[in-house]
Amino acid sequence: xxxxxxxxxxxxxxxxxxxxxxxxxxxxxxxxxxxxxxxxxxxxxxxxxxxxxxxxxxxxxxxxxxxxxxxxxxxxxxxxxxxxxxxxxxxxxxxxxxxxxxxxxxxxxxxxxxxxxxxxxxxxxxxxxxxxxxxxxxxxxxxxxxxxxxxxxxxxxxx
Amino acid sequence: xxxxxxxxxxxxxxxxxxxxxxxxxxxxxxxxxxxxxxxxxxxxxxxxxxxxxxxxxxxxxxxxxxxxxxxxxxxxxxxxxxxxxxxxxxxxxxxxxxxxxxxxxxxxxxxxxxxxxxxxxxxxxxxxxxxxxxxxxxxxxxxxxxxxxxxxxxxxxxxxxxxxxxxxxxxxxxxxxxxxxxxxxxxxxxxxxxxxxxxxxxxxxxxxxxxxxxxxxxxxxxxxxxxxxxxxxxxxxxxxxxxxxxxxxxxxxxxxxxxxxxxxxxxxxxxxxxxxxxxxxxxxxxxxxxxxxxxxxxxxxxxxxxxxxxxxxxxxxxxxxxxxxxxxxxxxxxxxxxxxxxxxxxxxxxxxxxxxxxxxxxxxxxxxxxxxxxxxxxxxxxxxxxxxxxxxxxxxxxxxxxxxxxxxxxxxxxxxxxxxxxxxxxxxxxxxxxxxxxxxxxxxxxxxxxxxxxxxxxxxxxxxxxxxxxxxxxxxxxxxxxxxxxxxxxxxx
Numbered sequence: 001x002x003x004x005x006x007x008x009x010x011x012x013x014x015x016x017x018x019x020x021x022x023x024x025x026x027x028x029x030x031x032x033x034x035x036x037x038x039x040x041x042x043x044x045x046x047x048x049x050x051x052x053x054x055x056x057x058x059x060x061x062x063x064x065x066x067x068x069x070x071x072x073x074x075x076x077x078x079x080x081x082x083x084x085x086x087x088x089x090x091x092x093x094x095x096x097x098x099x100x101x102x103x104x105x106x107x108x109x110x111x112x113x114x115x116x117x118x119x120x121x122x123x124x125x126x127x128x129x130x131x132x133x134x135x136x137x138x139x140x141x142x143x144x145x146x147x148x149x150x151x152x153x154x155x156x157x158x159x
Numbered sequence: 160x161x162x163x164x165x166x167x168x169x170x171x172x173x174x175x176x177x178x179x180x181x182x183x184x185x186x187x188x189x190x191x192x193x194x195x196x197x198x199x200x201x202x203x204x205x206x207x208x209x210x211x212x213x214x215x216x217x218x219x220x221x222x223x224x225x226x227x228x229x230x231x232x233x234x235x236x237x238x239x240x241x242x243x244x245x246x247x248x249x250x251x252x253x254x255x256x257x258x259x260x261x262x263x264x265x266x267x268x269x270x271x272x273x274x275x276x277x278x279x280x281x282x283x284x285x286x287x288x289x290x291x292x293x294x295x296x297x298x299x300x301x302x303x304x305x306x307x308x309x310x311x312x313x314x315x316x317x318x319x320x321x322x323x324x325x326x327x328x329x330x331x332x333x334x335x336x337x338x339x340x341x342x343x344x345x346x347x348x349x350x351x352x353x354x355x356x357x358x359x360x361x362x363x364x365x366x367x368x369x370x371x372x373x374x375x376x377x378x379x380x381x382x383x384x385x386x387x388x389x390x391x392x393x394x395x396x397x398x399x400x401x402x403x404x405x406x407x408x409x410x411x412x413x414x415x416x417x418x419x420x421x422x423x424x425x426x427x428x429x430x431x432x433x434x435x436x437x438x439x440x441x442x443x444x445x446x447x448x449x450x451x452x453x454x455x456x457x458x459x460x461x462x463x464x465x466x467x468x469x470x471x472x473x474x475x476x477x478x479x480x481x482x483x484x485x486x487x488x489x490x491x492x493x494x495x496x497x498x499x500x501x502x503x504x505x506x507x508x509x510x511x512x513x514x515x516x517x518x519x520x521x522x523x524x525x526x527x528x529x530x531x532x533x534x535x536x537x538x539x540x541x542x543x544x545x546x547x548x549x550x551x552x553x554x555x556x557x558x559x560x561x562x563x564x565x566x567x568x569x570x571x572x573x574x575x576x577x578x579x580x581x582x583x584x585x586x587x588x589x590x591x592x593x594x595x596x597x598x599x600x601x602x603x604x605x606x607x608x609x610x611x612x613x614x615x616x617x618x619x620x621x622x623x624x625x626x627x628x629x630x631x632x633x634x635x636x637x638x639x640x641x642x643x644x645x646x647x648x649x650x651x652x
Binding site for chain 1: 260265270271273276304307342347370415416435440444508512541580616
């Protein structure tokens with residue numbers, strides 16, 4: 001047992017030494033059922049991915065703030081992409097829900113959370129900020145009042 | 160066998176470090192010390208580890224998942240390579256060999272999924288493992304501008320069976336399916352054919368799909384699935400037939416949105432349970448509502464759901480939901496639920512969410528369930544915020560002599576954003592299924608989470624955690640009671 005724990009500990013350390021950068025690859029449907037891929041949506045300077053779900057309260061609280069930030073930063077080459085991980089249970093609600101919130105940025109469907117798993121994301125909401133090469137430069141989990149300022153600072157820092 | 164598998168991953172890690180390959184992944188380490196009330200033996204000292212490695216080179220990707228569970232019971236301990244996949248993806252083509260998630264249509268016939276970050280445990284086995292129901296086999300998909308086609312063949316995991324069992328036993332179903340659809344002018348029409356083999360039992364189904372948008376304010380989704388049997392017609396909506404109907408019509412105009420859905424599922428329990436049709440029951444984040452959720456009986460359930468949303472100009476949101484389901488199992492059992500939720504800001508620093516819910520679930524013999532509560536978040540100053548959540552529920556149960564009992568949840572939390580959070584949870588229940596009549600039971604727990612850097616987070620739970628049904632991403636499962644200390648260490652790289 002001790003040997004196995006030791007092996008896993010070594011593994012964890014191995015991981016910590018290797019922070020690699022990879023451009024995300026996805027081909028997902030948007031709320032109008034059209035296929036889109038990362039290269040269609042990525043920003044000239046930065047891309048902010050927002051993993052969220054309709055049943056997640058903090059996600060819903062963050063969306064109006066993200067909408068405001070999108071309006072502020074879109075002219076500067078920052079793209080915002082919402083990735084809904086709602087399963088089949090909530091698929092039909094997604095479009096009217098997004099429209100009622102007045103979301104202006106792209107919303108995509110990750111019905112089986114495959115892209116979420118690929119990005120090693122394990123909770124919602126999670127924001128992932130990518131630079132122009134597609135490398136992850138910032139990750140933020142959860143959303144609390146005042147977090148919009150943190151998001152703004154991180155975007156400005158990496159612009 | 161475990162050591163060579165370990166070596167394979169270790170070599171991948173070394174290759175990555177040396178710059179010869181691109182490697183990414185994650186690791187979840189969890190240690191529990193305490194006990195599982197109502198289990199035998201109740202004492203517990205265990206660790207679970209899940210390591211996910213991804214190697215990518217241009218359009219090729221290889222992934223492996225190791226899982227390990229070590230506890231004082233040798234028969235419950237394991238170290239296994241539980242998933243491995245080789246994937247080729249270019250433009251619209253996506254080919255996978257190994258383990259993968261997939262859905263046919265809306266999931267009426269087949270849905271293989273993963274709940275990222277979740278760890279599952281059945282009381283019967285007391286073995287912890289990743290929460291997913293995957294296929295092991297081959298998947299080929301092509302998505303084009305005017306249509307799509309996908310074909311899958313694989314053995315579906317029965318995820319109630321832990322990795323300590325033989326892999327062949329855990330995958331009793333051989334599922335084969337093909338789905339194709341054509342899209343023009345915002346409308347898509349599709350067809351599914353699926354065959355499932357579980358031992359000597361072979362089931363074949365077809366499914367018709369329609370979805371699209373009308374005038375940009377309406378969208379719809381329709382699926383009709385039916386089994387194919389020599390002795391029965393291809394379209395028969397009687398109680399001795401096997402079919403599923405799912406339909407939704409959605410409307411949005413300005414800040415208003417409306418979704419109306421209908422379901423009729425008759426004997427859709429395929430194999431060991433490979434389907435996952437839309438439930439048409441509100442998916443709740445609130446602990447008490449999540450725990451008392453109606454779990455659809457897909458061998459016989461009809462129902463509908465209506466949900467409306469409105470976003471006010473000041474940013475407030477109103478959500479109204481109505482759900483109804485009817486089960487015919489000798490007698491007729493009816494489930495109804497009315498749910499309302501309002502979120503609003505009270506000044507720049509206060510955020511309130513209030514909710515009220517009434518439901519009646521005859522199949523659980525629970526009538527007149529009233530639930531209400533609120534979440535109040537207060538931004539103290541820059542980066543500092545507090546949270547108070549209170550949920551109260553009153554339930555009338557009519558199994559034998561009618562009983563009335565209450566449930567309460569209070570959560571008080573503090574966050575120093577973005578790295579530190581701490582929350583205190585107190586739960587109380589007078590449910591006679593848990594305590595003698597007239598008594599109450601308390602659960603007190605403390606959660607602490609610290610993000611060490613961009614890729615590493617450590618979490619600590621100490622105290623008592625109430626078990627019961629829970630749903631995440633539309634998938635419902637049973638959470639076991641726990642008392643003790645739990646440490647989690649999550650790493651991304």
